[in-house]
Amino acid sequence: MSRTAQSIEEVVTSGLCIGCGLCEAVSNGIAKMTMTDYGSLRPTPLNAFTPTQQAQLLASCPGVTVEPRAEAGMQLDAIWGSYCDMRYAWAGDAGIRYRSATGGVLTALGVHLLRTGKASFILHVGPVPDQPMRSRWNLDETPEQVIANSNSRYGPTAPLAGLLAALKRAEPFAIIAKPCDLSAVYRYSKTDARVDQLCVARLTMVCGGQSRLKKSQDLLQEFGIDEGELTLYRHRGYGNPGPARIETKDGRAFEKSYLELWAAESGWQLETRCKLCPDALGEAADVATADVWPGGSPTGEDAGFNGIIVRSNAGKSLVADAADAGELVLGDTISTDQFDHFQPHQLRKKIALAARYEGLDRAGLPVIDAPGLRLEQLGQRITEEDRNREVEGTVRRVKEGHISESPIFLKP
Secondary structure (H helix, E strand, O other): OOOOOOOHHHHHHOOOOOOOOHHHHHOOOOOEEEEEOOOOEEEEOOOOOOHHHHHHHHHHOOOOEOOOOOOOOOEEEOOOEEEOEEEEEEEOOHHHHHHOOOOOHHHHHHHHHHHOOOOOEEEEEEEEOOEEEEEEEEEEOOHHHHHHOOOOOOOOOOHHHHHHHHHHOOOOEEEEOOHHHHHHHHHHHOOOOHHHHHEEEEEEEOOOOOEOHHHHHHHHHHHOOOHHHEEEEEOOOOOEOOOEEEEEOOOOEEEEOHHHHOOOHHHOOEOHHHHHOOOOOOOOOOEEEEEOOHHHOOOOOEOOOEEEEEOOHHHHHHHHHHHHOOOEEEEEEOOHHHHHHHOHHHHHHHHHHHHHHHHHHHOOOOOOEOOOOOHHHHHOOOOHHHHHHHHHHHHHHHHOOOOOOOOOEOOO
């Protein structure tokens, strides 16, 4: 029988931590999210938790268990999970659509929630003002703040370090975060009733994986720039997909196209857990948004179009209200087969996960429990040869030291 990690320390050392930040929140800041020498955020010290905190964290941690937040009455697809609507959408405001990643749907929904008073603030991430290559959590109260913090953050983010600060305000709020973060929020809600009482919308992107900081550091090195020189580090946006752009204190600017930046998968510097993620599609969200490039990659720039997956009645109402207000534009419906074509890498990973978990188990490492995410069912879609290749490849990577972590924490 496979097993899950028995401590937060084991989550981290087994390569299953994504650095969501919940450890910092639950420990009241004692376990700070700290950058490691390989460019990931991890809680430190790893043994800072009381028995009660450890139990609460293990029940919520996306390195232990990931679970969909499915509502009755939704349609169900084995790959894409439960939903009531799938379609093209984009921000009604041309400026938001242009500057945001893809079509600006998440930013538009956040702005709509604030303008209508349905949320008092948005918990999400944005660049650190004096370290723009790095990210921090924010409780943004105005549409202007949300817009300023739009754009994808291709690097370590820990939005849930701010979750308890959000809950302590005792005001309605929304969260925009990664699918793994929202799984943690859902699991945490089972031990803290304030989440369901106060969180009016849970919004996410279909996630291609979180890069370590080294991905951004490599780009600086390519241009011969020190991080201390930066005034801007934008990963994409200002077009769809838009270029990565760097600006320095002495007025220099550098750009690299999306296709150039992500040309070689070997250079993506993805977190280990991302390669083992049972839900990159946001099954704990009210609304998930995705890139919708045929074949999974852009061929050039366009005006910006999201594919949205509406997963709850709350999400359905939010999308309809934002569209009625002109803050969101809804396009044609999208089928699950079309999403398979738009996101082929997600399809491949999801059907390979059962075999990868078998490899972890054979190598003596814990796995992520994924009740309701249909991994065994999907694992039957691959051939025996491919399954054996995934199992053996995972065992080999464990033996070669590519999965386990021994983090060295850098000075904050």
